[in-house]
């Protein structure tokens with residue numbers, strides 16, 4: 428999970444809300460308005476630079492779903508979470524719905540499918556309020572995501588909250604661990620192959636980070652936080668250079 432910096436509400440959603448200001452509209456009503464739905468989806472994906480707000484798998488307009496952090500069923504006539512822009516995130520579709528994921532087990536839901544209608548309390552970290560994703564670390568043997576105890580303490584986030592978030596969103600299902608491990612192996616191989624012993628390891632990490640992350644104007648690679656973690660100090664130098672926040 429990485430933090431999400433949201434842009435302002437798309438004008439299509441704003442118009443929709445104004446048009447139906449006297450009616451109680453549900454998300455299902457918005458979904459049947461193609462123009463509004465498309466604007467919401469594409470703004471979310473662009474804000475999140477093409478990665479799922481929970482697991483960081485790559486998402487596209489046709490392979491994502493709009494997640495309501497506070498479930499729609501909590502909406503009332505007074506507080507409508509269905510149409511609240513600040514309550515929306517783009518997340519991956521349930522396993523099996525993504526064409527290139529077909530060889531992976533389909534019976535291990537994660538992200539929104541795992542969270543289901545759970546009403547978040549403070550234990551579930553919200554990507555919109557997360558100041559940094561450095562509170563997570565990874566196990567290079569199997570791709571498991573774990574809380575970083577020291578970083579959690581520094582960020583003032585109880586380690587139990589990070590653990591609860593990983594558990595609730597099932598960020599350690601085999602399918603995700605296997606894909607994270609592939610990314611860890613790929614970057615590790617790149618570091619080994621390009622290290623001729625003549626330069627500083629941090630410079631090489633920074634160079635690889637700049638190739639993977641770019642200048643922040645385009646989509647990020649899947650498992651951004653994992654790549655960032657492997658590239659360590661070099662990644663932090665690059666991210667500081669491009670004024671990355673989070």
Ligand SMILES: [Zn+2]
Pocket residue numbers: 479480481482483484518519537538539
């Ligand atoms: Zn996901």
